[in-house]
Amino acid sequence: MKVTVKDSETLEIVNLNQVRNYLQIHGWNEDKPFLENATLWHKPVAGEEFEILLPNQQNLGDYAARIREIIEILESVENRSQSEILADLITGIPNTTIQGVVMQIHTPNADKLSGEITLVGVIADKLQKIKTELADKDYILAIKAYQERLPFICTGDLIKENQTFTLKNPRNFTLDNLWQN
Template identity: 70%
Template sequence: MKFTVKDRQTLETIELNQLRNYLQTHGWHQDQPFLDNATLWHKPTTDGEELEILLPNRQNLRDYGARISQAIQTLENAENRPQLEILSELLTRISNTTIQGIVMQIHTPNTKKLSGEITLLGLVVAKLQKIQTSLADKDYILAIKAYQERLPILCSGDLIKDNNAFILTNPHNLTLDELW
């Protein structure tokens, strides 16, 4: 089954430098400017043809999300990989998202305040990932309960990818997953 990524907000969070680096490391080369707002990127295929991606020069363009969607569709065909797999490599930040997961580890708590770091195993763009976060007070207590009883949780915040590690910043609304 093929999934097409069309969520404009998610597509608009893909940073241009991240996509440029991805293209360069996967055999694409920057060719020429297209008007003032974009650049053409090309990659030769095994049958002698050439694939093309129109990459915007700025993220604040009105059609940025649509152009990124087209680029991901082209990459899906060129690499014969699902769009979600490609998207998971390109995303560096997802604001105001809710993570569903299991508390895998409780790190040594702070001695002066009821708080500490935890490691979750949660879904990020349909793929299980380790996610680090810091919790305090009742959220930290609830995370300990979830860890001890192996209950899934839901937690909202801003997800940041830093060197292939995920960090959930501004965590809030931590609850036990009642659907479990």
């Protein structure tokens, strides 16, 4: 099955510097400016020359469309899915809702009812581990979800650092009622 990334809101939050770094790390060469709003990047692969038009600013009206095109080209060149590439490009998604399961409850904090939780949720169409810190009733609900293997829904600011996702400012942690009879 081939997944095509079309969600403009998600594509708009892909950080321009992250795309630039990704291209450099993966052997793309910055060639020349294209008009005033973009630069051309090239990469030869198996005798064929591929070209990417990278915007210079993230606030352009067609930024999401340009990022979509870049992901499509990278999919072809790297023979990887668009969702895998998007997961590599995302560094943060503010105010996002995650649905998933609690994978691990770490040792609770001694001074209050709280602790670190490892979740598994879908990010850019791919299951990912997500670390977060919960307290009070949210922490108790996470323990229940873990023990009974119940899915949850939670909102927060998703940050990716060193290939690890962290959900900052978690709120509205609830058990997913769709799974209950």
